[in-house]
Amino acid sequence: MELISLKNAVKKYGSGENEVYALNHAELTIEEGKICVILGPSGSGKSTLLNMLGGLDSLDTGELTVAGRKVTGLSQDERTDYRREDVGFVFQFYNLIPDLTVEENIEVVADIADNPLDLREVLEALDIEKYRRRFPAELSGGQQQRVAIARAMIKNPRLLLCDELTGALDTKASGQVLKFVEKMNDQFGTTVVIITHNEAIAGMADQIVRLKDGRISGNFRNEHRLRAAELAL
Numbered sequence: 367m368e369l370i371s372l373k374n375a376v377k378k379y380g381s382g383e384n385e386v387y388a389l390n391h392a393e394l395t396i397e398e399g400k401i402c403v404i405l406g407p408s409g410s411g412k413s414t415l416l417n418m419l420g421g422l423d424s425l426d427t428g429e430l431t432v433a434g435r436k437v438t439g440l441s442q443d444e445r446t447d448y449r450r451e452d453v454g455f456v457f458q459f460y461n462l463i464p465d466l467t468v469e470e471n472i473e474v475v476a477d478i479a480d481n482p483l484d485l486r487e488v489l490e491a492l493d494i495e496k497y498r499r500r501f502p503a504e505l506s507g508g509q510q511q512r513v514a515i516a517r518a519m520i521k522n523p524r525l526l527l528c529d530e531l532t533g534a535l536d537t538k539a540s541g542q543v544l545k546f547v548e549k550m551n552d553q554f555g556t557t558v559v560i561i562t563h564n565e566a567i568a569g570m571a572d573q574i575v576r577l578k579d580g581r582i583s584g585n586f587r588n589e590h591r592l593r594a595a596e597l598a599l
């Protein structure tokens with residue numbers, strides 16, 4: 367079943383000579399329960415696309431539907447509801463709250479979720495139970511990213527959006543973090559969209575999308591999907 371449908375998406379920045387099409391009539395569908403990796407050079411529109419999918423920004427023209435909800439045309443408040451209910455975000459730099467413990471970082475999101483997962487289940491799934499009373503600064507980058515994934519997953523989102531989630535990690539920690547992303551997809555059935563510069567990550571995708579100058583320049587089903595543990599990062 368289709369989770370995401372993006373039709374004729376246009377997003378422009380600037381005007382006159384400085385006008386840039388960050389998305390230029392982009393069309394994309396992503397099936398529920400799949401892992402989709404979006405690749406593209408710097409400036410190709412990856413972050414713009416992710417911001418649209420996550421309801422952080424709105425299109426100039428075109429239509430986005432996620433889980434049957436028409437995201438284009440939602441008011442600011444409705445978009446906030448969409449993000450809160452349906453989308454988990456993971457960014458390159460973890461964005462954890464430094465003064466809260468691991469557990470508290472996750473709980474603050476659980477508290478505003480309509481239908482959160484069980485905290486213990488999420489801590490166990492990401493193998494971070496042992497760090498629950500630590501503060502972010504007491505953890506390695508890879509461990510912090512696992513906490514960030516837990517925080518995104520606790521609300522049981524339909525969609526997990528990951529923006530360069532291994533960009534600040536070494537190869538070993540990157541592999542570990544990707545294994546946990548794959549586990550979220552397996553265990554909770556969450557649809558995952560990963561935006562990255564790293565071509566090797568595409569190996570774990572069911573769907574590989576390439577962006578160039580705001581256009582979808584490639585969109586393939588990956589028939590020979592690798593497990594995250596097999597990636598040559």
Ligand SMILES: Nc1ncnc2c1ncn2[C@@H]1O[C@H](COP(=O)(O)OP(=O)(O)OP(=O)(O)O)[C@@H](O)[C@H]1O
Pocket residue numbers: 379380386387388406407408409410411412413414415
């Ligand atoms: N707020 C903005 N104001 C003006 N131009 C913008 C803005 N955001 C993005 N752009 C432009 O839109 C285009 C797409 O940018 P975007 O950040 O989506 O690309 P990207 O593929 O994510 O790049 P990177 O990999 O460097 O993050 C670029 O030309 C960028 O300069």
